[in-house]
Amino acid sequence: MVEQVSVFLENTAGRLAELTRVLGDAGINMRALMVADTSEFGVVRIICDMPRRAVQVLDDAGFGASIAEVLAVEVPDRPGGLADVLEALQAEGINVEYAYCFVEPSGDKAVDILRVDEPERARQALERAGVALAEASTLYELD
């Protein structure tokens, strides 16, 4: 399991820019950012190098930020890579709440971030299917 920063945001102009500036000023580097939004509010999900520090600085700046535990899996950066992972979960009847991906700087692997309803069963299902889980230490500093 890895730590993701989740932030509740109202849908107002400039709010996302303010959020990223707060992180930038604190010297926090983002690996991935994903926004889920409705007409009235959004949730910003961030994988970054210092998640706990990010929550702290965002909290101090008046944002509602928290740590969410998510699964991170490494898949070969090729067509069908994510499908293999999701099929393994679906076979076990595990629901994926949301998912997003980013590519490792080396370029040959993609990291899929998955939020599932049963994380422990999901982890076991993925191991059985031969999917490698990314270690937290490869994604960010363990602070």
Added chain:
Amino acid sequence: MYQPEFEAMERSRLEALQLERLRDTLERVYASVPLYTRKFDEAGVKPGDVQSLDDLRRLPFTVKDDLRAAYPYGMFAAPLRDIVRVHASSGTTGQITVVGYTKGDIDRWADLMARTLVCAGATPDDVIQVSYGYGLFTGGLGVHYGSERLGATTIPISGGNTKRQVQILKDFGVTGLGATPSYALLIGETALEMGIDPRELPLRFGVFGAEPWSENMRRQIEETLGIVAIDIYGLSEVLGPGVASECLHKNGLHVNEDHFIVEIIDPETLEPVPDGEQGEVVFTTITKEGIPVIRYRTRDISRIVPGECACGRTFRRMERVSGRTDDMLIIRGVNVFPSQIEQVLTGIPGVAPHYQVVLTKRGVMDHVEVHVEVAPDIAFDEVKALEALRRTVAQEIASALAISIDVKLVEPKSIQRSEGKAKRVLDLRNEGGTA
């Protein structure tokens, strides 16, 4: 005038009648309502000490909390076997307040509402549609009895089912309407949507009250429906509708002073202010048997319109109510205290007890949006879960306030905190605010 012998009574005779009825009421409440026995004793005043109307100011006030504490029957001055009807306030803070009426009260109430309808130009030839709610709320039955007393044809349709309201308005040849002003306007707009121009119908007048409304709203109602719109005033603690009503001159509401003594007080010093000055409206009932109230503080802000009215009625007029001295809001005719929202929020995990109520008009009806802060440590980040949280908050607030509302989740600490009075309510209803 329905009862010109009273409505146009010479002032000195009226004041003599008031004093006689006041003294009789004071004797009765002092003997039969423990709360008044105690209050009068604490104030060191006996009913017999009241020798003139000016002595009224020596008496203690009654407030809504007194009625709440006496729930349900504790302030009745008549035995329950003599009470033939009860109503209860639509307010939803804590305990509701219950009021009781004797046969005599119901009889006098019918007369007062007949006066009100005649004030608006009604005659026994009229067909009056009563679109106020019937039930514990006093509006429906109040207008109903007045209309029957007058001898008008009375249609007890109550509120709701607006298309049917329009159909009956048209088919039954309705000439007078009783409703909250916002509902009257909704009936008018629904008629237009149905291809019926209400201005071409026989409808001639309406008596509207139970919620604050403006001159702009009056013009809108009069133009849409092609009628004369009359403002009426009342509250269940004092009677219900029938306490005061405008006449066709529409310059203040004549208080039925042979049944109620009206005072305007400074809400800070609690001293009466001279006619013409603004303050809190205070009523003393002088003919009620079921639940008389002495110097009841309404929290409504108004003033006495100086001078005489061209209609010939000698009753003094109170100006259209311009506000409240507490935080009570009247939304679609329902009394709402924003403090109830805080109680609801403290019981829901995931949100902070910080909120702001934003009132706008959606079409002609009041629209309520409550902004609620999510908790800073909100433990979930799925849109689905947040939507479910929003729905839960909306349902809980709606059930506590007894009105439907929308909820908007906002960021932690985003609602302005201020020292002293929190800006809990943003009322944009009279500023053309829409949502």
